[in-house]
Amino acid sequence: MSKNSPIIEIKDLHVWYRTYGGFSKVLNGVNLYVDKGEKIGVVGEAGCGKTTTMRSILRILPEGQSHTPQGEILYHGKDILKMDRKDLQHVRTSGVSMIFQEPSAALNPVFTVGTQIYDVIKYSEAGKGCSKEKIKQMALQAIKEVMIPDPERIFDCYPNQLSGGMKQRICIAMAIVTPREVLIADEPGTALDVTIQDQVHRTLKELVEKKGMSLIMITHSLGVARELTDRVYVMYAGNVVETARTQDLFANPSHPYTRGLMSSVPRLAGGGLAEGIYGHIPDYLNPPQGCRFHPRCPQAKECCKRQKPPIVDLGNGHKVACFLDAEVV
Amino acid sequence: MSEAILDIKGLKTYFPVKKKGETLFVKAVDGVDLTIKKGEVMGLVGESGSGKSTIAYTVMGMYQPTAGEIIFQGQNIATASSKRPLSLKKDLQIVFQDPGSSLNGQQNIRQILELPLRVHKIVSKSEMEKKIVELLKTVELPAYYMYKTPWAVGGGERQMVSIARALASNPKFIILDEPTSALDVSIQAKIINMLMKLQHEQELTYLFITHDLSLMRNIATRVAIMYLGKVCEIADTGEFFKNPLHPYTQMLLSSIPVISEEEERLKPAKVVSTGEIPSPVNVPPGCSFHLRCPQRMDICSKMDPVMQEAAPGHYVRCHACQKA
Known part of the structure; x- marks a missing residue:
C-alpha cells in the first residue's frame, strides 16, 4: 500500500434511486480507493451496485432519479459530488475515462468512429490549440495502439461496419487517446466471445501498464479479476463485503458470500458443481436489516439480522465485513 | 450408452441474403454430422455465429434444413415443424437462452404451463391444477407461483418455469440453448444441479x-x-480435456479465465488468440480456421480437412493433427 494519498477514494457512499414504490436503496456505504498505477477489480453479481458506484464517480447517473444522501467521492482530495460544472468537466476530460459494457450502444451509429475519437481529443485539454491534422494523427495513433490493423480505413468506418471486438477496441482507443489518470472498464469483455475477450483484455492490460494509468475493472467473472487485477473488491447488494490483494483473496476467501461465489464457478478441473447460493439479491425498496446477505447466508446468526456487520481487518489489506470474522479476531 | 436417439447426417442450413442483385448464402450450418446416444449429455460449444443455435432450431423444426437428414428415434424429421406428427413434438423440447423473452409476459405461469399439457392431452381438465403444482414442485418452485406472471419473478426462477414448460409433455430429448448464460453464477449452479438431477x-x-x-x-x-x-x-469429456487436439480448441481453452492454479495447469500452453470469426457469407477456402491458426500449413488454405479418428471416440478435423 502506498503512502501517497489515493487518486480516487470513495467514503461511505450511499446512492438511492427514486421509483414509484419509494426510494430504492441501492448503495449502502461503499468504501473503496485506487492508488496510482494500481489495477483494482470490482466483482459482484448483476444488480449488486458495481456500475452504480462507477457511474457516480463520473456523476453520470440520471440526475432526477438518483439521490446521494450520504458519502463522498474524493478525487485528489476534492469531492466530486460537490464539484461545480467546470471542475467536473476537468475530471471527465482529463482525469477519469470509462469503457462501457456494450460497445455498440456506447458508440454513436451516425458518426464515423474517426469523428468520435477526433471529438474526444478536440474537447479535451490535450487537444487545445492543436491543428486538425495534428488531432487526426493523434486519433490514428490511438487506433494503432489498440492493435487494429489499417487504422486509416477504420477511421472512416461507421460502428456498424465493425465487429463487436473491433468496436470495443475503438472504445478503448477513445478512453486512452488523451492522457488520463484512471480508466474505469465496466465489463468490457462480457458482450464478446472468450477468444475475443482474451484479446481485448490483453490489449487493455498492456496499454494501462504502458501509460501508467490506474484501472478499475468491473466484472462479474472471478476469473477475469484474477487475471487482470492487483486488488479485488467483492460487492454484494450495495456493500463491499470483502477486499484483499488478488492472490490473498483467491487463496483465502473469508466472507460466506465470496466463498459461495467461488464454489459456484464451474472449474476446468472438473469435479462437479457446488450447490450455489440459495435465494436471490434482495429487493432494494425494502432491503433486509442488518447484514444484507443474511437471508442467503448459510452461517447467519441472530446479530446478523439486526446490526450492520463491522469491517474486520485480517491483515495485509484483507478486510471483510462479517460478524463471523469479528469473533475470531 | 445404448442406441442413438438423434442422428444428424450432413446437415446444412443456409440462409439467403440478397446483395446487389445476386443471392448469396449465409452458411450457418455447413455439413454437420452428430450422433447423440440415449441418456447422454452432449455439449455443443462454440463462439457466437458458429451455428450452434441454428442446429438446435433446425432440429426443433423452426428452420427448414437445406440438405441432410435428422433422424430422431428412427424417424427422419428433416421437415418443417408444421408437417411433423404431434407425438414427435411431444418427445422433443427446447429451453431457450433468455427466459425473459421466451415466456409470454401477458400470461401467468399457470397459463404458460397449461398450454403444453392441453395440446398434448397429458392430463384431463380436472387434474390440470394438480399436474401444474407437481410440475412446479419438480423445479422446486412453490405452488403459489402459479398465479404470478413471469415478469414478477426473478431471472433464475423464470428459467425454472421454462424448464418446467419443457418438462410438461414428458419429453425424451431436451435441447438446452445456453440456459444459464443470462444468469449469475450462483444461480447457474442451482439450475444446472437441478437439470442434472432431472436428467437422472x-x-x-x-x-x-x-x-x-x-x-x-x-x-x-x-x-x-x-x-x-x-x-x-468431438470427444468424450475426459479425453477431450486431457488431450485437446484441434488448434481452435487449444485457443479456446487457453483463453478461459480461471480462478485457481490447479486449473491454470490444465490449460494447454498459451495459444495467443488472434483474429476474429469470419463472416459466414464468405467462408475462407480450405479449412475455415486457417486464417487464425497458429499451426497453419500450405494445404490448409487449399483443402478442407475431413473428420478423422485420432483416438478411439476422439474425432478431429484438422490437417496438422492428422499428420502427427
Missing part, C-alpha cells in the same frame, strides 16, 4: 448448447466444438 430421474437426453467450456467439463459426457458451421473436434 427422468432418463432424459440433453443437447447442451453453450460457450462455457468449464461448465461442460463438469456436466457433459461428450463435447463437440463448432467453428463456422462445422464441427471441428
Whole structure:
C-alpha cells in the first residue's frame, strides 16, 4: 500500500434511486480507493451496485432519479459530488475515462468512429490549440495502439461496419487517446466471445501498464479479476463485503458470500458443481436489516439480522465485513 | 450408452441474403454430422455465429434444413415443424437462452404451463391444477407461483418455469440453448444441479448448447466444438480435456479465465488468440480456421480437412493433427 494519498477514494457512499414504490436503496456505504498505477477489480453479481458506484464517480447517473444522501467521492482530495460544472468537466476530460459494457450502444451509429475519437481529443485539454491534422494523427495513433490493423480505413468506418471486438477496441482507443489518470472498464469483455475477450483484455492490460494509468475493472467473472487485477473488491447488494490483494483473496476467501461465489464457478478441473447460493439479491425498496446477505447466508446468526456487520481487518489489506470474522479476531 | 436417439447426417442450413442483385448464402450450418446416444449429455460449444443455435432450431423444426437428414428415434424429421406428427413434438423440447423473452409476459405461469399439457392431452381438465403444482414442485418452485406472471419473478426462477414448460409433455430429448448464460453464477449452479438431477430421474437426453467450456467439463459426457458451421473436434469429456487436439480448441481453452492454479495447469500452453470469426457469407477456402491458426500449413488454405479418428471416440478435423 502506498503512502501517497489515493487518486480516487470513495467514503461511505450511499446512492438511492427514486421509483414509484419509494426510494430504492441501492448503495449502502461503499468504501473503496485506487492508488496510482494500481489495477483494482470490482466483482459482484448483476444488480449488486458495481456500475452504480462507477457511474457516480463520473456523476453520470440520471440526475432526477438518483439521490446521494450520504458519502463522498474524493478525487485528489476534492469531492466530486460537490464539484461545480467546470471542475467536473476537468475530471471527465482529463482525469477519469470509462469503457462501457456494450460497445455498440456506447458508440454513436451516425458518426464515423474517426469523428468520435477526433471529438474526444478536440474537447479535451490535450487537444487545445492543436491543428486538425495534428488531432487526426493523434486519433490514428490511438487506433494503432489498440492493435487494429489499417487504422486509416477504420477511421472512416461507421460502428456498424465493425465487429463487436473491433468496436470495443475503438472504445478503448477513445478512453486512452488523451492522457488520463484512471480508466474505469465496466465489463468490457462480457458482450464478446472468450477468444475475443482474451484479446481485448490483453490489449487493455498492456496499454494501462504502458501509460501508467490506474484501472478499475468491473466484472462479474472471478476469473477475469484474477487475471487482470492487483486488488479485488467483492460487492454484494450495495456493500463491499470483502477486499484483499488478488492472490490473498483467491487463496483465502473469508466472507460466506465470496466463498459461495467461488464454489459456484464451474472449474476446468472438473469435479462437479457446488450447490450455489440459495435465494436471490434482495429487493432494494425494502432491503433486509442488518447484514444484507443474511437471508442467503448459510452461517447467519441472530446479530446478523439486526446490526450492520463491522469491517474486520485480517491483515495485509484483507478486510471483510462479517460478524463471523469479528469473533475470531 | 445404448442406441442413438438423434442422428444428424450432413446437415446444412443456409440462409439467403440478397446483395446487389445476386443471392448469396449465409452458411450457418455447413455439413454437420452428430450422433447423440440415449441418456447422454452432449455439449455443443462454440463462439457466437458458429451455428450452434441454428442446429438446435433446425432440429426443433423452426428452420427448414437445406440438405441432410435428422433422424430422431428412427424417424427422419428433416421437415418443417408444421408437417411433423404431434407425438414427435411431444418427445422433443427446447429451453431457450433468455427466459425473459421466451415466456409470454401477458400470461401467468399457470397459463404458460397449461398450454403444453392441453395440446398434448397429458392430463384431463380436472387434474390440470394438480399436474401444474407437481410440475412446479419438480423445479422446486412453490405452488403459489402459479398465479404470478413471469415478469414478477426473478431471472433464475423464470428459467425454472421454462424448464418446467419443457418438462410438461414428458419429453425424451431436451435441447438446452445456453440456459444459464443470462444468469449469475450462483444461480447457474442451482439450475444446472437441478437439470442434472432431472436428467437422472427422468432418463432424459440433453443437447447442451453453450460457450462455457468449464461448465461442460463438469456436466457433459461428450463435447463437440463448432467453428463456422462445422464441427471441428468431438470427444468424450475426459479425453477431450486431457488431450485437446484441434488448434481452435487449444485457443479456446487457453483463453478461459480461471480462478485457481490447479486449473491454470490444465490449460494447454498459451495459444495467443488472434483474429476474429469470419463472416459466414464468405467462408475462407480450405479449412475455415486457417486464417487464425497458429499451426497453419500450405494445404490448409487449399483443402478442407475431413473428420478423422485420432483416438478411439476422439474425432478431429484438422490437417496438422492428422499428420502427427
